[in-house]
Amino acid sequence: MNEILKKPVQYLKGVGPKRAGILKKINILTVGDLLYHFPREYQDRSNICPAQGLEHGRVATVMGRVLYARELKPRRGLTIIKLALDDGQGVFFAVWFNQKYVIKQYPPGTMLLVTGKVDKSYRGEIQLQVIDCEVTGESHQALHGGGIVPIYPLTEGISQKYIRSVMQYALQETASLRDFIPEHLLVKYRLPGLKKAISSIHRPENENDIRQARRRFIFEELFLLQLALAKQRKKIKRQQKSHRYPEGNGRLVEAFLKQLPFKLTADQIKVWNEIRGDMESSYPMNRLLQGDVGSGKTVVSALVLVKAVEAGLQGALMAPTEILAEQHYLGLSRWLKPLGINTALLTGSIKKSRREKLLAEIERGEVQVLIGTHALIQDMVSFKQLGAVVVDEQHRFGVKQRLALQAKGNLPDVLVMTATPIPRTLALTVYGDLDISVIYHLPPGRRPVRTYHVTHRAINDVYRLIRREVKNGKQAYIVCPLVEESEMLDVQAAVDLADRLSGTVFRDLNVGLLHGRMKAGEKEAVMIEFRDGNIDILVSTTVIEVGVDVPNATVMVIIDAHRFGLAQLHQLRGRVGRGRSQSYCILVADPKTEEGRQRMAAMVNSGDGFVLAEEDLRLRGPGEFFGVKQSGLPEFKIASIIRDRRAMECAREEAAVLIEKDPELQRPEHQLLAQELYHRFGKNEKLLNIG
Structure with a gap:
């Protein structure tokens, strides 16, 4: 490797142990780290001006010879140092505050290049409040003025002047860089x-x-x-997998498709063909399935599980919450039970006696499809032959959790799904190790959800809309605001709102309550009551964000909607509009920021999750959009996945070509590249086996 890049910064001229400790705070440990500490901006100080013509308030660079020094003490604790300088056309004053050392540092006769803010307010004197200053004979030789000057990100104890100086020493050692x-x-x-x-x-x-x-x-x-x-x-x-599937749709898959009360859409058929091709190959599938809310990803995941069972294998589906796992279990059981497929649910709240029996059935292969939460990756869960894994709402899991479930089988086929549409550039970054399939279009017959943004003053009109829909035999959700990052406070907000509404505005209607701290049995009982139409209005926290499917619900009211991101708002809106009746989403919000107002406008103007995802990424950035810790998203020093989309596409294409030719980067011309790659990613959990 380029050895100079690995040299500890401590041994660079001008650093030493003490300053190395300070530089460590901004992740500069080596000379390479220093050289890759890029400027955040630049200032053009190339225009050396005579002091006499300068405007008050502007920042300027002037060169002059020191004539004399003056020390002033206008009040206790404040010392003003003024150096009189001659620039050849007149005298101006360079001004410092509480920096007495400059008198000795710049004695009369010293040629100085001074950058500072012009002040003409004191007795007609031309003063420069010094930003940067250096001794120089020629302006083009200067580090801190006389040209385009870099401005760096800093930490306490490090100045711009210092980091430019040590950067100069580092640059002098780059002659041998390859x-x-x-x-x-x-x-x-x-x-x-x-x-x-x-x-x-x-x-x-x-x-x-x-x-x-x-x-x-x-x-x-x-x-x-x-x-x-x-x-x-x-x-x-x-890596060749040990299990094999028969080609095409077998008897069980055909029976599954035949019993569905609808035909697959063109998008679903296209995606299924891609997935089936992966499953039938000799190598394990690793594919991301994206699709908007209600696009029909669940039926595709069911096909994966059925195909696994048909090949004599087991299938598993992991969901991030108990409510979503239970929803999947109820939905898939309705489809799989008539086919004779034994399906089971495993969550953390299952009783010990039932759990032990279930674990034995899984190990013997009697459970053909297992649906559950993180409980699936616990040590005591052992499959007889796990062939296919589906991970739903992948962005809610960490990378390790996905790998832990894969490790339950011998190179099983893996399908990860998300109903949060991900902009392509972000998907290529976060899920670059996966192939990507997308369901773009919703099934026919779905009516767009009408979305409105109203202020809290219009809440009574919102309640009238709910009452009208309930009178017509429909149901409604009211989602409580995110109080803060505290589930306890969010739950309390939901409890308070449900109590108030059931005792006042909707005292003649059935108001239900759902939140994440309820026991699994309680949550399931509430959802059954709501699905059966016994609850008219369900007050909830965001636990209903994904997976809840009640076609009779036609109103979604989101209180303080400006507190939510666009992706979450779109997910919540996706809980209605699942039947054939007209549905409504009401965003109740008084946003105080421009970003909040833009989010509300985006929701009203678009029902397309991919359009909203792009807007969410633009407004909030990738870290906020997609939880950096969970996703494995790298932190870039200089690139932006929003701005540099074309560069990302080119980089992906070139990387694919190079790895196809030299998978291990073993050719002599790629050895430096392989070393740099390991240096940057060798310990990254996202890329566990990169070395």
Whole structure:
């Protein structure tokens, strides 16, 4: 590897142990870390102005010779140091506050390049309140002025002046740097080499230097990530699974399709063919299935499980909450039981006696399809032959949990699903090790949900709409606001609202309550009552966000909707509009921020989850959109998956081509690349087997 990049920063000139400890706070441990500590912005200080013509309030750079120093003490605790300088056209004053050392540091006769804010308010003097200052004979030799000057992210104890100085020492040690990006890619995309890019980003001569260096490092960052993911994908594809499936739709799959009360949509058929092709191959499937709320992902997941059972294997479906797991169990049982498929539910709240019996049945292979929560990945759960795994609402799980379920079988086929539409660039980043299938269109007959944004002053009109729908035999949800990141407080808000509504506005109607702290049996009893129509209005926390399917519910009211992200609002809206009647989503909110107002407008104007996902990503950024810790999303230094979409696509394509030719990066021309890849991703939990 380029040895200079691994050199501890402590041994760089101007650093030492103490300052190395401070630099560690901003993750600078090596010279490489320092060189990859990129400026957050630049200031053009190339225009050296005579002091006489400067405007009050602007920031300017002036060069002059020190004439004398003046020390003022206008009040206790404040010392003002003023150096009089001659720029050849007149005298101006450089001003510092509480920095007496500058008198000795810059004695008369010293040539200084000063950058500061112009102040003409004191007795007609031209003063510069100093931002940067350095001794220099020629402006083009200066580090802190006289050209385009980098401004870096800092921490306490480190100044811009200091980091520019040590960066200069680091740049002097880059002469032997060798590039790890293949030469043909640098030529193809007209990117500068590593040495040139590092020099240009820290000491640019012009704006084009900055632009080209940034292009290089954006591509480098995305290319290395996509290379790591492509390497992982290739590794998975080389592992042959022990189980096999008969080709085509077998007798059991055909029987399943025949009993459905609807025909698969064109999107569902296309996706099923992709999945079936994966399952019938010699290598394990690792596929992400995306689809908007109500697009019919569940029926596709059922086909995966049925195909596994038909091959004499077991299938498992893992969901993030007990409510969703129970919902899947009830729905899939209705489809699978008539086919003679034994389906079971395993959650944390199942009684011990039932659990022990169930675990034995799973181990003997008597349970053919197991549905559950995180309980599925506990040590005591042992399958006879697990062939297919479905992970629902994948973004609610960590990477380790998905891998733990896969480890229950011998390279099982894995389908991960999400009803949170993910913009393509984000999917390629987070799920780059998976193949991706998308169901774009909803089944025919679904009427768009009419969405309205109202303020709290219109709440009585909202209640009248609910009453009208209930009078017509329909049902409604009212979702309580997110009080804060506290389930206890959110539950209390739901309890209070349900009590108030059942005692006042809706005292003649049946008001139910659902929240995450209720026991599983209580939650199931409430959902059965609601599904059976015995509850008119269900007051709930966000536990109903995914998986709850009551076609008779036509009204979704979300209180303080501005507290929710767009993806969550769209999920909640997806709980209605599941039947053939017109449905409504009412966002009750008084947003105080522009972002909040934009979210409300986006919800009113679009029912397309993919459009909303793009907007959510734009408004909130990838970390907020998709929980960085859960998703394994890397933190980029310079690239942006929102801005740099095209670069991401190019990086993915090039990585795929390179790994196809040299899967282990063993060719001599790829050795530096392999070392850099391990350096960046070798310990990343998302890419466990990268080395």
